[in-house]
Amino acid sequence: MNAFSNDVDLMKFEPNVFGLWFLSSQVLCGGDNGIVAGTQFTASGVDFIASGVQPGQVIWLQSSDDAIKGAFEIVEILDAGHLTVSVVRTSDEQAAIPIGSTSGLVWRIVSYAAQGYEVLWRISQRLGLSPGCSAADYDVDDIVNAESLRQASVFGILMMIFGALYEGLDGQAVLNEKAEHYQWQFDTAIQRVHVKVDTDGDGDAERTVQPGVICLVRR
Numbered sequence: 254m255n256a257f258s259n260d261v262d263l264m265k266f267e268p269n270v271f272g273l274w275f276l277s278s279q280v281l282c283g284g285d286n287g288i289v290a291g292t293q294f295t296a297s298g299v300d301f302i303a304s305g306v307q308p309g310q311v312i313w314l315q316s317s318d319d320a321i322k323g324a325f326e327i328v329e330i331l332d333a334g335h336l337t338v339s340v341v342r343t344s345d346e347q348a349a350i351p352i353g354s355t356s357g358l359v360w361r362i363v364s365y366a367a368q369g370y371e372v373l374w375r376i377s378q379r380l381g382l383s384p385g386c387s388a389a390d391y392d393v394d395d396i397v398n399a400e401s402l403r404q405a406s407v408f409g410i411l412m413m414i415f416g417a418l419y420e421g422l423d424g425q426a427v428l429n430e431k432a433e434h435y436q437w438q439f440d441t442a443i444q445r446v447h448v449k450v451d452t453d454g455d456g457d458a459e460r461t462v463q464p465g466v467i468c469l470v471r472r
Contacts, residue, residue: 254393256369257376257406259309261326263365263414265341266407267431268324270414271313274428275363281305287314287358289321291351292328294336296360302333306362312338313361314352321353327362365410372409376402379464380448390452397449397458405442411435 263270282304287296294312308329315322328349329337339349373393378385383392393399412435419428449458 254373254399256366256373257399257402258369258404258410260311260363260365261309261341262403262407263410264311264324264326267411267414270365270411271311271324271361271363272315274415274418275313275361276365276414276417279363279365279367281310281362281364283359283361285357285359287360288356289314289338289352289358290354292337292339292349293331294338294360295334297334300333301330301336304362305364306330306336310362310364312336313359313363314338315359316355317357321355321358325352365414368410368413369406371413372406375409376405376443379443380462382450382462391450391460395451397451397456401446401448405439405446408435408439408442412439 260271282299282301284296284299286298287294294314306327308327310327311324312327313324324341326339326341326349327336328339331337337349338352340352342350374385376385377383377393380393381389382395383389396402412432415428415432415435419425419432443464446464448462448464450460450462451457452459
């Protein structure tokens with residue numbers, strides 16, 4: 254497991270971390286030659302597989318007339334030159350939703366997988382699991398209800414993104430405010446979780462971990 258959430262989860266809260274605000278050092282690929290036809294996207298001269306593009310990531314699209322402008326889901330990698338894309342869906346089981354049809358799109362695929370793993374590490378430390386706690390008997394792959402950590406993961410990643418974007422320059426106060434907001438959201442969310450851990454490998458949970466509960470040991 255590399256993260257408790259993905260880029261699409263981030264998009265549902267802050268689509269502009271793929272558009273107006275984004276970390277340029279984490280752009281996988283992009284250009285101004287994008288073509289979308291319903292749910293299929295292509296752009297000449299790019300190899301999506303070699304660029305590390307994966308389902309669950311996000312593509313930013315903008316047409317010259319702004320008829321198409323925003324963040325959209327990457328649903329499937331059809332081949333090295335074609336993607337299935339979609340308007341944001343309510344669940345992964347829902348069929349891809351057509352975006353429209355046009356060419357000459359400015360496009361960009363940014364991945365925050367690095368922050369996702371860092372937040373996973375922090376959460377695992379709070380839970381007393383590896384990789385955050387190297388001496389732990391169990392790790393994050395033993396969590397039965399990992400979905401319960403998705404929201405905390407999203408808030409932690411957004412906290413890191415806005416913290417990295419903020420440079421203390423005039424007009425950037427909103428970035429610092431967002432970083433502080435998501436820090437509070439992360440701390441609050443992690444206190445609410447009840448994580449169930451499979452301790453014997455049978456697929457069922459034998460132990461519950463609550464980060465908000467402090468255990469005192471008499472010595």
